[in-house]
Amino acid sequence: MSDSLLAAERISCERDDRLLFANLSFDVKAGDVLQLEGPNGAGKTTLLRILSGLFHSYDGKILWRGENIQRCRAEFESDLLFLGHKSAVTATLTPLENLRFLMGLHQQVGESELLLALEKVGLAGYEYVPCRNLSAGQHRRVALARLYLSKARFWVLDEIFTAIDKAGVAQFEALLADKAKSGVAIVLTTHHQLAMQSVRKLTLGQVSYV
């Protein structure tokens, strides 16, 4: 258990009188890619929000390196990268300003690194255009630029490929595989067929009692 970064112990969650999952236990080690599967409304997003400490109405324990995440929030959060449904990209700011703020919450990043990351996600030439003038896919790419810069060791990615074109999906998948190899633990949901090798899958939607 010592090499497990995050462990969920007997997690149960009920929303609107519906049991989403019960007694769910799993752990995520460095280098793991765990994909949550299940039909719409199965509780994938809820589980991701529980894992990142945004949602608190659940039973059970989430341990970060053996310690309850409620008790080691600062340490956990400095190692967490959360990309949710909402991209956190502000429409009135430019991609560069958005990325500078979002990265600045967690780590020191130089201006040239920010520009390089934006170039890598295909936003070269759009650095100084307000995000409200960008397309939905470009919007998403601003958020995804964080994947190139983040030094966090635990990534929670919720439907990050929405509105991204095929070539883009392949590019970001390769990046995820790369990062996993270097020891980042990734938990994600996506409706895309992942080409990545060695993805562990966790299917929600059928309540199973362990």
Add this chain to the structure above:
Amino acid sequence: MSDSLISTLDEGRSEPDHLRQDLWSVLKGMLAREFLIALRRRQELVNPLVFFVIVIVLFPLGVSPDPGFLKAASAGVVWVAALLATMLSLDRLFQGDYEDGALEQTVLCAQPLYLLVLTKNLVHWSLTGLPLIVLSPFLAVMMNLESEHIPVMILTLVIGTPVISLMGGIGAALTVSLRSGGVLISLLVLPLTIPVLIFGTGTIQASIDGLPIGGHLAIMGAMLALALTLSPFATSAALKMSVSN
């Protein structure tokens, strides 16, 4: 705070410490972003100010232009208008961040949320409270307040408007996930601001009556100290609750 202390003492961290963002840089980044967003939405900055001016102008037009009445009403009218104008500006405080998801990212920042909230409060006050204070002497003259009392009025607003901003932040955080939060903020927060209003207008009135104002100001200062130290905690707790829905 003990959490961050433990984490810096923890030798098991494989991530070098210089890569982690320090508190000051996070706050500076937040400050820069808030001012940028505010300046790109100038219309929203001007609205409360225009509202402030119009409400005050309505009194001589609608009630009575008699100098005696205006003088007696001046302290109360300026203060009530400042209070309402601040309320008007509050519903956007966290709304944008909530809608685009930046609020989630702020909540998940490893630095203490109450300091980030305090930074937002500071920006909000400097862009709504401060301009109101700058405008207030002109309106006070229109309300026939004698010039020797104007510095007192400015002083009460300097102490009082931050209190309103800070308390309003709690209401804004509680209602951020609701559709029609704007009215609800006023309903929640206005009753709580009554003490500030009473002492704000009371100080000016005491000055007009030639009474000492030191005691009034001390109580207002105590309110500001209380609001500064307690409301960011309440606001950040409310934000965490709103985000978790």
